[in-house]
Amino acid sequence: MKKWLAVLSALPLMAFAATQEKIVTLGGDVTEIVFALGAQSSLVARDSTSQWPQAANDLPDVGYLRQLNAEGILSMRPTLVLASAQAQPSLALKQVEQSHIRVITVPASNALGVIDEKVRVIAQATHREVEGEILRNTLRQALTALPASPLNKRVLFILNHGGMTAMAAGQQTAADAAIQAAGLRNAMQGFTRYQPLSQEGVIASQPDLVVISQEGINALGGEDNLWKLPGLAQTPAGRNKQLLAIDDMALLGFGVRTPQAIQHLRVRAEQLP
Numbered sequence: 061m062k063k064w065l066a067v068l069s070a071l072p073l074m075a076f077a078a079t080q081e082k083i084v085t086l087g088g089d090v091t092e093i094v095f096a097l098g099a100q101s102s103l104v105a106r107d108s109t110s111q112w113p114q115a116a117n118d119l120p121d122v123g124y125l126r127q128l129n130a131e132g133i134l135s136m137r138p139t140l141v142l143a144s145a146q147a148q149p150s151l152a153l154k155q156v157e158q159s160h161i162r163v164i165t166v167p168a169s170n171a172l173g174v175i176d177e178k179v180r181v182i183a184q185a186t187h188r189e190v191e192g193e194i195l196r197n198t199l200r201q202a203l204t205a206l207p208a209s210p211l212n213k214r215v216l217f218i219l220n221h222g223g224m225t226a227m228a229a230g231q232q233t234a235a236d237a238a239i240q241a242a243g244l245r246n247a248m249q250g251f252t253r254y255q256p257l258s259q260e261g262v263i264a265s266q267p268d269l270v271v272i273s274q275e276g277i278n279a280l281g282g283e284d285n286l287w288k289l290p291g292l293a294q295t296p297a298g299r300n301k302q303l304l305a306i307d308d309m310a311l312l313g314f315g316v317r318t319p320q321a322i323q324h325l326r327v328r329a330e331q332l333p
Contacts, residue, residue, distance in 0.1 A: 081186070084136050087125055087144025089315035090166050091116050093179055094142065096195055096316045099186040105136040107147075112309060112317070130155035142185060144168050168314075170237045175199055175314050195316070202319035206326070207243045213329045214247035215239045216267035216297065218289070219254055219308075220276035226289055227254040228261065234312040235271075242326040262291030268332050270297045271325065273308040304328045 081102045085091040091110035094100055105120040107128070122132040126148040133141060133156050141161055143153055145168040157163045164185045167177050176196055183192020217235035219227040229235035230251040239246045247267035248255075255261075272286065280286050283303065292298040304325065310317040311325065 080139075082137060082139045083186070084122060084133055084138040084141045085110060086122075086128065086133075086141065086147045087166065087168075087313075088112065088309040089168075089178060089313040090142050090144050090182065092309075092313070092315045092317065093182045093195075094186065097179075097183055097186060097188040097191045099188050099191075102140075102186065104138055105133075109309065112307070128152040130159075134159055134161070140164065140185065142166055142182060170232060170234050170314075172203060172237065172241055172314065172318070175203070175316075175318060178315065199316065199319060202323075206241055206319065206322055210243045210245075211326070211329055212245065213268045213332055214245045214266060215242075215269050215271055215325075215329065216247040216262070216265060216295075218257070218270060218272040218276060218286075220272060220279055222279040226257045226276075226280075228257050228265075229254055234314060238311050238318070238322055238325065239271075242322050242329065244326070244329050257290050259290035262289070263294050266295050267297045269302045269304060269329055271304045271306055271311075274305045275308070277305055300333060302332055 082104045083094065083102045084105045085094055085103060086107045088109040088111065091106045092112055094103060095113055100115065103119055105122050106116055107125045108121050108123060109125045110116045120136060122136065123129065125144065125146060128147060128149065130152045138161055141156055141163045143163055144166050147153060153163050164181065166181050167174055176199065179192055179196050179199065183189050217229035217239065219229060228248045230248050230253055232252040233254060236246045247265035277283055277286060287293055287298050287301065306321065311321040
C-alpha cells in the first residue's frame with residue numbers, strides 16, 4: 061500500500077515535469093506532429109520549415125533546417141530538441157548535446173512507413189503515448205484508404221525555390237514515393253534524386269500533370285512563366301495547362317497531412333482528360 065501511495069503521490073510531479081519541458085522542433089513534419097499530439101504548449105521555438113499549423117509561425121524561428129547553428133537553438137533555453145534526421149549540420153546538434161540538452165532524432169526517409177515511426181518517437185519524447193497511439197491508428201487508416209488501383213497518368217514534379225534552377229524529381233525522392241502512392245507514374249525516369257530540367261528530358265517524359273509548390277510558382281513569377289520552362293509547352297500537361305499547386309511540406313514531408321495530400325493528388329489526376 062505504501063508503495064502505491066508513493067507512486068500515486070509522484071504522478072502529479074511527473075505530470076508537472078512533463079508540462080515544464082521546453083521543446084525546440086527542427087523540421088516541419090516534426091512540428092506538425094507535436095501539434096497533432098496536443099503538445100504545442102511545450103514549444104518554445106521551431107525552424108523555418110515549420111509553417112503549419114498557422115500557430116507555429118508565432119514561435120521564434122531558429123533558422124533553416126539544413127543551416128542550423130547551436131547558438132540560435134541554445135538561446136531558446138530548451139530542455140529538449142526534436143530534430144528531423146535531415147537537420148544539418150550534425151555538428152550544431154552535437155554542440156547542443158554537449159550543453160546538456162536532450163536531442164532526439166526523428167527518422168526521415170522516402171518510405172510512407174516512416175510516418176508511423178515519427179509519431180511513435182515524438183509521442184514518447186513528449187509523454188503523449190496515448191495520444192500517439194490514437195494518431196498512429198488514424199494515419200494508418202488514412203494510408204490504407206489510398207487508392208490501390210494504378211492510373212496511367214504521368215506526373216512531373218518540379219522543385220523550385222527563389223534563386224535556384226528548376227529541378228525535376230527522379231527516383232529515390234519523396235516526390236517519387238508520393239506519386240507512386242497515389243497510383244500514378246513519375247514522368248521522369250532513368251535518374252535518381254533531383255536534376256535540372258532539360259528541354260529534351262521534359263519533352264521525352266510527356267507528363268499529363270505538373271505538380272509544383274505554390275511557393276515555386278511564385279518564385280517563377282506566376283503560372284504563365286511556369287509553362288515557359290524548357291520543353292513544357294510540348295507536353296500534354298503544357299498544352300492543356302494541367303497543373304496542381306501543392307503545399308510541399310504536406311505532400312513531401314511525410315507527416316500528418318501527407319495521406320490527405322496524396323489523396324488530393326490522385327483526385328486531381330482522375331480529373332485529367
